Amino acid sequence: MQDVENQTAPEVPAFRDDGGNVSGAFAALVSQAVTTGDAASLRALVSDLHEADVGALIEALDSGERPRFIELLGEDFDFTALTEVDDAVREEILEEIPNEEIAEGVRDLEVDDAVYILEDLDEEDKAEVLDRLPALERVALQRSLEYPEDSAGRRMQTQFIAVPPFWSVGQTIDYMRETEDLPDTFYEIFVIDPGYHLIGTVPLDKLLRSKRPMKIGDIMSEDQHLIRATDDQEEAARLFQRYNLVSCAVVDVSNRLVGVMMVDDIVDVIEEEADEDLKALGGVKGDEELSDTVLYTVKSRFPWLFANLITAVLAATVIAFFEHSIERMVALAVLMPIVASMGGNAGTQTMTVTVRALATKELHRSNAWRVIRRELAVGATNGLAFALILGSVAVGWFGIRDLGIVIGMAILTVLTTAALGGILIPLLLSRFGVDPAVSSGPFVTTITDVVGFFSFLGIATLWFGLS
Template sequence: VEAGDAARIDALMEPLHAADIADLFEQIGSQDRAALLSLWSRGIDGEILSELGDSIREEVIEALPVEVLTEAVRELDSDDVVDLLEDLEEPQQERILGALEESDRAAVEQSLTYPEYSAGRLMQREVVTAPEDWTVGDAIDFLRTAEELPDQFYHVILVDPRWHPVGYVTLGKLLSSRRSVQLRDISEDSFRAIEVFDEEGDVAYAFNQYHLISAPVVDGDGRLVGVITIDDAMAVLDEEHEEDVLRLAGVGEESAISDGVIDTVRQRAPWLLVNLFTANIAALVISLFSHTIEALVALAVLMPIVASMGGNAGTQSLTVAVRALATKDLTSSNAGRVVRREAMVGAINGVLFALIMGMVGYLAFGSWVLGGVLGAAMVINLVVAALSGILVPLTLDRFDLDPALASGTFVTTMTDVVGFFVFLGLATVILL
């Protein structure tokens, strides 16, 4: 296709959804991307730009003719323009702001004054409102004659004279009620307002927890300033999950499969450096027992088993705890019970695997004492693993840090150090 046949490309791209076109741009190599862009730049619209990942988006905007860019951003709702802008460099931001109409530009600039990752960045400013004392008939007449309505809206928000939202009515209820019915009599119970400075993670949680479809956003004085819809909340939920998973694995949370080699090295190397440091601590512990190992090489063979089991069990507890903190299923009211449960689980699994490994130790090296030392180290390390798996994220959370961040490294360092120390220490005392 990259033989320069612009008409065929048009025909092929025409039926595709903007999100799929964006995926296509992300999946092809950078040379193909440049070729496709030069042939097909006028096909790029605002929706496609919205769907692109950050690094590719910058590349594409760089390459677009001004008139295409102008048309592309003018068709978007204000929240999508903000989303497009916030990750771009200064000069590109200027280009896009310059392409907007005056009123839209003011709205977007206003949104950009809210902190990143706040509800203010997420909301769209186009809202459909009605005075709280209107009837269904009033609202329907108003909607039919309104000049410009947002692309997507699901509720009519009722406001009092001071522009405070007091309830909302679903369009379904509006359509199925008689014209004389008061709007306030058919408003929804699920109504709840979001504050403009709320964190976007909390907004996504509220949508998921209370099954919201849209929610009004209010400023510090309780006045309506915008509305957030569920598709934006779903996107945030998706991003937050992604962040958690990547942080747990010690990968920069912004990393994507389409990043280049150098970016990827830059994202991952710092975490490997942290790991190198902690691995050296574990090595230091081992070096304390050099003489013991010299006397009994079997210990060097068996010690990674104790450490590995501890690391695994710790990661299990940790992952469950991080998830439960994210979904607010783990709170200060049940933390004590969960910690006790983890300790119990660690002890039971510890005894279970101590028995198995005790047997293996005996069969492989013919020594019941060695098997016993291995088993005892296993029990202790699995209890430590379970406790650190739950206490590390709880502590981070208590200090308002992200419980997923770096806790994996903490926990495995703990289990490595304890595993090596207890196993080699017990062996030194008992076997030598």
């Protein structure tokens, strides 16, 4: 019989594969532990993983295994991992976990992470979870949940260090050393008056370099950046980006200090907002995830496709108007898609730049006309260049010299119009309070298609007398 002591435990495969994803071998081991209910093996596999890696692992498991995975880990499961998964996956998991377990899981989380989880629950479950929390934690979470969705109040942490200006540096340092309930991470000390109004800040490096007897009020900086709790999270992200901040105080309508936003929260905000804008430009809802059901995805994409169907019908109507001209000169039918495609691409280029500039506040009323003139000049210049290129191609292809002139004039017209429409439509939509990222596409497509077909076929009809 082989000596048991000489046996070695099987080697655990690497968590990540060469592509940086959860390796199939590691996920299979975890899945096996979940299926067999082997909690000890499961804890050994995931105990050293970061919460972001645990979130990736949860997404790699089958939907039926995810609640069991959390149940087997019990108290060892860090609910912060649920902030790292897709919204659809998180909602699916929360539906399977009893409210008392959710309440126990969010008790040790920072307020912003707890809010991120609780906001996915329906009102009844949310109220039950909150009722199971200690009073202080419940009040903090309720206050954050009362702020508008996507606001700074939902993203802020309510734990921070605030001291009066008459404290000394030594007193402040001793306070931080002796107090157990401090934030896990902080970069500055906030200085407040008796009404909790923020009057200054002291970075940790400055605090540690100052002599112990010095007063906080003497070393604090009064030049501070503030975020209102009701501000949109995108506005907060721009403030961090503009001034290279790592943390920033959050105040209420009375300018009282209520929280702090950290740079790690802002990184998530920037990623979210960029993701939403990119999806919106492609006609996809900003909250669509790869884990969404087929039915939800179909409902999300159908309206955009329907809008594009209407624009296509309108463009087809223009073509039908020149049916007789197309019958008499087949070359027009061959060249039409080129004109429409060039106009659509030019319009999309301008629209994408404009929508992004509006989102980042780089484009505003004071510089709008300058940017419009620039885009118009770009469209006209590209139009002239491609008029020469396509005109030469048309002449060489069909041997009709005048056809090169016709398509050249049409390309110049459509590229200039596309540039103008690509910037004016998002500006007008933004002016009327409509999200240009979501709504610009169908309008720009309609203009470029209609103008492209109408200009090319109309000029050809007049030039060659095809009517």
